[in-house]
Amino acid sequence: MGIVVINFKTYAEATGQRAVELAKICEKVAKDTKMDVIVAVQNVDLFHVSSEVSIPVYAEHIDPVKYGAHTGKDLPEALVENGATGVLINHSEDRAELAEIEDDIKRAKGVGLQTIVCAPTAASSEAIAALSPDFIAVEPPELIGGDVSVSKAKPELISDTVKLVHRIDEKTPVLCGAGVKDHEDVRIAMNLGCKGILVASGVTKAKDPEKALLDLIKGMKKERKKRTGAA
Amino acid sequence: MGIVVINFKTYAEATGQRAVELAKICEKVAKDTKMDVIVAVQNVDLFHVSSEVSIPVYAEHIDPVKYGAHTGKDLPEALVENGATGVLINHSEDRAELAEIEDDIKRAKGVGLQTIVCAPTAASSEAIAALSPDFIAVEPPELIGGDVSVSKAKPELISDTVKLVHRIDEKTPVLCGAGVKDHEDVRIAMNLGCKGILVASGVTKAKDPEKALLDLIKGMKKERKKRTGAA
């Protein structure tokens, strides 16, 4: 239990060669802590990054096209060939049509890619659950990249999302994100029913990304311990 | 004089490992014939393909974003870091807003990427010329991927485009494409004022891509010879 997904976006600190280096730091932390750490990188960085690390590397976008005449699209099959093991869908910075989300998930499954579908609200998280993604990540857009975490600013959003998503399918894991910066933010999220977190600037733009990531994982382990201890 | 740009699109024969192999064939022909051959590949294939060949490799799409919080976009700087030397813009299968074309060209120039901007008509080619791209490629959408070449079906479109583009800037080279399949198609295009061609299925889906590419180049050399002879 407990995964950390780091969205590299188009941050200077997480592009090209620096994306490779950051992914290596994430890999080190994953090994040291025995936690599941996933990096999501610009599609164009997929091959380079995935060639250098063994942790899962996700694409930031999928185009649900098929082999044929489609200029400017990245084929799902090409994502896989270039090392992707999963993909982010419908991020608030990359919103997709409802019908496209459904196609994205089908195409991703067809080629063996895991899917993390983002949603801004509890109701749209429930909507997405009906489309059977592997993970749902709830993120209120107004908190993304900010100083206050969703865990502290909107804890009820997390618990509502978990409840509504599990009404559709109890097994669909919910992640949360937006403003998540330290172990306490993570501990609260896990306590409210999340199975992991989706972070970006909290790690990519940290002075010391390794330390920042370790701190987030500390919150995850703390909550896990509590549960195990309680059991 | 005379460049051949091969758009790999999302053809099965031009994706992932097969994109690398096809690019190598193009590289071989470029060396053998001493012609400029450019391949445009899915963004996600850029790193792998550009690592294996020394001919220019273009991206099929550019996002005019800057470093920061942009999920699902490929940063112009990331295209360059992953080996791109140029980019296709506004292909009829990847139409862009006018204001975005202007931004695309500026951002591409800023990072040192060559730009080939596509247009469906002579008037829109002239419009694009006002934005100072490196190349303009005119392609009537209804002929793309078909059996009849623009050279034979619409020769006046080519000559009109060359005339209108040169009214804005005499030095902007015009390419043409759509249905271009053999040396005669190419010879006509060059004769009408084109500086090169943009092809896709004519090479990528050919039984023998090397032979197909050599045949196109034959038309180019034929026209060049005529001009040199005439001079």
Next chain:
Amino acid sequence: MGIVVINFKTYAEATGQRAVELAKICEKVAKDTKMDVIVAVQNVDLFHVSSEVSIPVYAEHIDPVKYGAHTGKDLPEALVENGATGVLINHSEDRAELAEIEDDIKRAKGVGLQTIVCAPTAASSEAIAALSPDFIAVEPPELIGGDVSVSKAKPELISDTVKLVHRIDEKTPVLCGAGVKDHEDVRIAMNLGCKGILVASGVTKAKDPEKALLDLIKGMKKERKKRTGAA
């Protein structure tokens, strides 16, 4: 029980003055048969049509913007002021982002507009149900405007949709559409759990729209009678 929604689209027979005339025919049938008949018209036709008939007139599109600087959008408040009582959302010819569908529904409710949200599949119908629209209309895009009705070609799509939607909210009425042409198509749809139908060319392009609409309603009454008789 039983509503008929007629989508005027941009059909020549249902634009401008002819939209007014067609709406009057629909109004006559509504009165004669005492059924709920709704017409959805081009936004630009709303004022004229709604000034001339007393049946509900829906907009074909809503922009979830607020008062302010938004050129080229139709404000929800403006739809209401011009006579709309409801709106079609996410038609397969006018697909919307998931987050926009959520905003559309909220804005529509805020100004008192009824919402019919369209979906191509049973799963996406369930997804939409989570967003609490007034109606869900399931329409497989490949059958829209064709000769075979969804009722006959895909009866299981209708029953699956009804089942999945009611898993979320038992009270959300499901409509169906695509290829619906006669009373038997309608009778089957109602029998499978629909509360009404969404039609377009079946009425707008009929030689005799009044007769076509009466025939559809016949199927609706037939099924109703059966149920009442059975009760």
Next chain:
Amino acid sequence: MGIVVINFKTYAEATGQRAVELAKICEKVAKDTKMDVIVAVQNVDLFHVSSEVSIPVYAEHIDPVKYGAHTGKDLPEALVENGATGVLINHSEDRAELAEIEDDIKRAKGVGLQTIVCAPTAASSEAIAALSPDFIAVEPPELIGGDVSVSKAKPELISDTVKLVHRIDEKTPVLCGAGVKDHEDVRIAMNLGCKGILVASGVTKAKDPEKALLDLIKGMKKERKKRTGAA
């Protein structure tokens, strides 16, 4: 010489019944001053506004579709039937693909609608000139709705635009907009070669729209007088 186009956008003061009232004020000023005043309104407001005034009423948006199955679009023919005499295209709040701008202009001309195509820069204004619209309106997006006018902040943008547009076609009139608030802003614009202005909040949100509009026209007349006097 000298036209004033007032873009009503989705301002509260320029929607529905209030759009009608504001249009009447514009009509009064047009008559009193014998100037060409055009109002551009939300498409859904076209019929109502155009029924009540005799000055030209433009749509804020055009969809270049044809009669047929297009839900959620406003047909060019329907704009005309509902009283539009022209249309705004490619406003910075409603950006269009280059190929669509070309289609928009063709479709508008086909049904007899005047076209005002907006552009953010001198180069893109030149680009648009190649597509032969009736008017080009240059507006730097960062000044729209602000306190400083384009005339004062970027006079060279206006003169460059006029020069580049006239390089393509000497007869295409250039309008300018963004932050235009008083007669001096207008006088400068006209002096730099504009044939009119495109305003929005400067009139729609003015305490006294009639007075605001009269003031703008004062600047126009002043410049005209100077020219006539000089002749």
